[in-house]
Amino acid sequence: MASKFKKEEEEKRVLYNNIPCDFVEDILSRLDAKSLKRCECVSKTWLSLLQTPYFINLHLRRQLPRVVFLHKRVRRFAPTLSICDCENFAEISSHKFPFIEIDCRPPSFMGSDNGVLGLFDLDNSSAYLWNPTINEFKELPPSPQCRHKNSALGLGYDPLTTDFKVVKVSSRDKDRVFGSRNGFKEGCQVGIYSLRSNSWKAMLMPNIFSELESSTSIITVYTSLGCSIVVNECIHWIILYGNTTYYHQPSLGIVAFDTSLEKFKLIESPQFPHIENGSNIRKLKLANFSGCLSLFTLDEVTVVEIWVMKKYGDSDSWFKYLSVNLSNLLSSGVGQHSDCFGVDFLSNGILVISWTETDYWFWYDTKSKRLVNTLPRSGMPDFISYIESTYKLKA
Template sequence: MSKQHRFNEEPPPSASEKIEGNDDLLKEILRRFPAKSLLRSSCVSKRWLSLISDPHFSLLWSKPKSHTVPGMFLRRLPLPSNTPTIDYVPLNRDQYHHENPPINPLDSGIKSVEEDDIDVLQSCNGLLLCSSFRLRHHSCNFYVYNPTTNKYRALPRPIGFGEKIVRGVSIAFDPSKSHHYKVICVSSHSKLLKGISWVQIYSSQTHTWRVYDDILVGPFDVDFETGVFWNGSINWISRASETSLRFDVDSESSNILPMPPLTDGLRVQRRFAFFNVCLGDYLHIGLFTSAGAQLEVFTMERDFSKWVLKYLVNLEATIMELHMPVPLPLVYWKFLVLGCFWDETEKESSCLMIYIPGKIGCYNIEEKCLKNVCDLNISSNEGWIISPTCKWVAGYPYIESLCCV
């Protein structure tokens, strides 16, 4: 009788069956998948789809995996077409086995449906804030695009759109806290009232705009087109004033943001090379001094109290290696710095991504060396319109995201 009982016993569950029956263990395994592989895995079963689609799993998956940016979107405006081109440039293709988005991501996303030419305004933790390309913001349409999922959302126009002058639009998204995002639109009634602005806030929870209760008062030269989300705030720069502004997205309050000092008596305006975030950890500003190709790289303290000079970089030797004439006024140098990034492949050091017509290079600040990242096709006149402080070319970091826009 006992032998018969043993014959009827079921075999112990296999390792795969144990995983399949344990949601917590399965989540720990799935959270290590790259985004594209994870999205494909959602087709395995309804249960897997339910787990992967759960906003709580999205927050778990979004916890930082590394400090390296796998790639960037390069935005160029080749004259005289006045139509921006957006290309994906892989910067770290092999180390973490990221699966790249489309080479021309907007062509297969927004532009495949919308008739407008599309421009990128900002990158924020995996989402791109885009607009239809217009010379004036009050005739634009705005979009939030996730290049990982190749999905986008067309935003409704802000309240009173067309009656006010739009100064700038910025996106705030922190996937470690929430799968929702907000878009901040700053506008004014007149060009004469540059120090006084109004704010509207779009929420992905409600899909509507609402007007911020208070006005935004700050220096006349705050550049609201330069908004960067960091440490819970949209941060803006000013070119001549001692201070600028930031907007705390959670508390919905405006605050003073100090600016790096104008140390050179001959310099009446800051010459910005870049203003960017390195994967949420550091807010960087790069400023050219009057001493040729000397670049000051500052980082902001976490309490927003001051900027700290982190690097003093002399790019003159690098420019000479590229056979560029030195010394010439800065405006004639045919390169620009796209941003400061952390590169674990380069002995865990900070690197400057440098755009030169026809190529992108990575300048290791500690090693003082430049390596070629990739070659690019360029228009016949692109070399003539490039300078270190121009706005024709910009780089936007790419980070994988599961956010449902």
């Protein structure tokens, strides 16, 4: 029995042509996702290795960050999606949506994690998971909650169960009464979708504002801003909330959902004077910067501030990573009331900027402190950080 076990172990250490398993794993894990997909055809042994969660995670950690651009429909051409290099934004591949008709508008991003995009289509209230690298998608079954336009959605990967989860926070409470974008208030309905079971389960939003000094009964969640961001295996949304009248001295907060524990919590964020005065609430966005939770904001004089949470979950560890004046950065022609505004902050430290007085995107490398490239802005209304992977959506 012992000799049989030893023989099996020896066979596992050799995968192909007497090459040790460790060498093969190391080499294959450095390939791009498309090349790795072709390697599945080499042998059953290779296919078995490449589909293990251990190898998939190893391969994912060694992939370069990408950015995905969502192209709007031009004339009668269907909307498309481009995967681009995160350094020079050169297009690596282009993809048609396998679930969107030619004359329909493109879907919107709900989030991205481990090479899978989460998208929702407001036209038919449908949600999808899509891995464009291997061209696999999954349409989610209808959820017990309301339509997506009344909900905040997020996508995350649970490493404990190797499962993708979609969270939908509804503004409808346990008494089936709709609030005004109050989805994160206590008692509101929450749906959690599991790809593994292909089903939804329901829960009620807990009181994440319980530690605030003011009465939680009058807390109003004004809105959630932007798509979700995954950091530390938690899905995050940025919100404005308070206990006074609409948009009067709101507080800025971050709601986190742990994908493994399936619990919500409120993370305190840095507070900004222009937010507390109720202005420029649309120019706020969360980001994942080198594995750290971060956010950026643009005030009324075109100054971008980027804040990073050095220690996850510790609100005292927020620090200002960068402050840059776009008027000085781009040209003297950008005035105080210009339509130039920061758009996104990518995981590799690139600040993407749109200046509507021109037809180009600009991106600023916050590490080297210089403008690194430009790209025509026409037809690219939305984008998100992305990492290519071989995660399969069809078991």
